[in-house]
Amino acid sequence: xxxxKSSLTTLCSEEYLDIVDESxxxxxxxxxxxxxxxxxxxxxxxxxxxxxxKHGQIQVLLQKRSENKDSHPGCYDIxxxxxxxxxxxxxxxxxxxxxxxxSVDAKKEELIYCGTRRIHWEDHFHGKAFIDNQVSRVYxxxxxxxxxxxxxxxxxxxxxxxxSLADLVLHxxxxxxxxxxxxEELNMLKNTLQNTKFSITLAGMxxxxxxIAVKQASFQRLQDKCWYLTDDAEFMRRHVKDEGFILKxxxxxxxxxxxxxxxxxxxxxxxxxxxxxxxxxxxxxxCLAAHMESVxxxxxxxxNGLMExxxxxxxxxxxxRGFRYLFATVHPKNRYSRNNVEKAGFxxxxxxxxxGEYPRYIYFLDCSH
Numbered sequence: 001x002x003x004x005k006s007s008l009t010t011l012c013s014e015e016y017l018d019i020v021d022e023s024x025x026x027x028x029x030x031x032x033x034x035x036x037x038x039x040x041x042x043x044x045x046x047x048x049x050x051x052x053x054k055h056g057q058i059q060v061l062l063q064k065r066s067e068n069k070d071s072h073p074g075c076y077d078i079x080x081x082x083x084x085x086x087x088x089x090x091x092x093x094x095x096x097x098x099x100x101x102x103s104v105d106a107k108k109e110e111l112i113y114c115g116t117r118r119i120h121w122e123d124h125f126h127g128k129a130f131i132d133n134q135v136s137r138v139y140x141x142x143x144x145x146x147x148x149x150x151x152x153x154x155x156x157x158x159x160x161x162x163x164s165l166a167d168l169v170l171h172x173x174x175x176x177x178x179x180x181x182x183x184e185e186l187n188m189l190k191n192t193l194q195n196t197k198f199s200i201t202l203a204g205m206x207x208x209x210x211x212i213a214v215k216q217a218s219f220q221r222l223q224d225k226c227w228y229l230t231d232d233a234e235f236m237r238r239h240v241k242d243e244g245f246i247l248k249x250x251x252x253x254x255x256x257x258x259x260x261x262x263x264x265x266x267x268x269x270x271x272x273x274x275x276x277x278x279x280x281x282x283x284x285x286x287c288l289a290a291h292m293e294s295v296x297x298x299x300x301x302x303x304n305g306l307m308e309x310x311x312x313x314x315x316x317x318x319x320x321r322g323f324r325y326l327f328a329t330v331h332p333k334n335r336y337s338r339n340n341v342e343k344a345g346f347x348x349x350x351x352x353x354x355x356g357e358y359p360r361y362i363y364f365l366d367c368s369h
Contacts, residue, residue: 015032015033016032016085017036019042020135022042024137037071037131037132038129042134043083044090044135045082045084046084046091046094046136048078048079048138048141049138049141050142050145051143052142053304054162054303056303058166059164059165060079060163060164061160061162062078062079062162062163063102063156063157064157069156070130071132076178076179076180077179078181079102079141079160080104081136082100091108094139098141100153101152101153101157102151102157103150104150106141110142111139112141112192113137113192115188117138119182120132140192142301147162165193198309202248203240203245203246203247204240205237205240208240210255211258212233215231215258227333227337231260236260243262245317246259247313249297249306249309256300257296257298259307259310260293261293263291264289271327272327274349275325277349278350279364281325288322290318290326292315308340311341311344315345315367325365326346326367327363327364328341329361329363331360331361
């Protein structure tokens with residue numbers, strides 16, 4: 001059951017909207033929202049679809065509109081939508097609506113633009129004529145959050161639920177449930193999801209804060225915290241600049257995951273000692289060893305094969321830089337990471353205790369041939 005957030009009683013006057021032209025530019029006239037819908041004035045709205053990947057499917061979050069809404073009461077709708085108050089822009093308003101309606105915090109750079117819709121329709125609700133004449137910008141936002149974790153605004157929403165995008169498209173086409181969702185908008189969403197790809201590039205110093213944020217979010221969702229040891233910002237800075245490299249996976253403007261590769265050289269904790277012990281590697285080749293040090297995928301982007309892609313790119317880049325002996329450590333119970341490492345060609349050398357008290361498999365990949 002959703003936690004219900006009581007709506008605050010407001011002492012201010014009714015919300016004012018900017019009247020706009022066809023390019024969504026304010027023309028200098030502001031009117032009360034009720035009069036805008038009475039008179040059919042052109043105004044602006046923002047629509048945000050929350051999406052996640054679960055059980056191999058893209059899911060979208062639906063809200064069920066409150067029964068006392070001035071339009072489409074009790075109908076299923078976009079995750080978050082709202083009018084643009086006078087003096088505000090689309091993205092700023094989208095962020096505000098997410099917070100007010102769903103208590104979801106987001107940054108402008110996380111919003112992925114899907115397109116702009118020109119909407120006009122007329123109907124009657126609660127015995128009154130209602131004219132909707134709007135320019136709407138549509139966005140998607142990756143968020144993996146359960147309905148019971150969402151604190152809804154009860155004056156706007158009665159409940160929220162996840163639905164697979166494929167099923168939603170079929171239901172909207174059949175019009176077999178109460179909703180106010182348009183196929184045009186779903187097609188925008190589908191096209192954006194299909195055309196916006198994850199890009200993998202080298203991270204820089206400017207990415208450190210986002211790397212730390214992804215690491216913390218990933219660590220919080222781990223079922224067993226001993227699987228992953230977190231590194232601080234200074235460690236990340238050294239590996240961006242001098243002691244290795246960091247790959248980042250970006251979805252639009254949002255960092256979805258990162259992968260740290262370390263060049264241990266003659267450091268006392270170099271895993272090359274295991275290569276000498278179990279593979280008879282020559283001592284003088286220790287400088288050719290690289291550690292697949294750590295990886296983290298933000299919970300909002302799990303299920304997209306990012307660890308596998310990052311690992312393969314990290315191996316390729318390490319080899320291009322002349323490193324021939326690659327090592328990794330994985331907790332024996334961490335089947336997800338083990339599967340990816342073994343799929344990349346790594347094999348277990350031994351099991352040992354690392355990092356003070358934690359069991360780890362030592363993995364090795366020989367790239368010298």
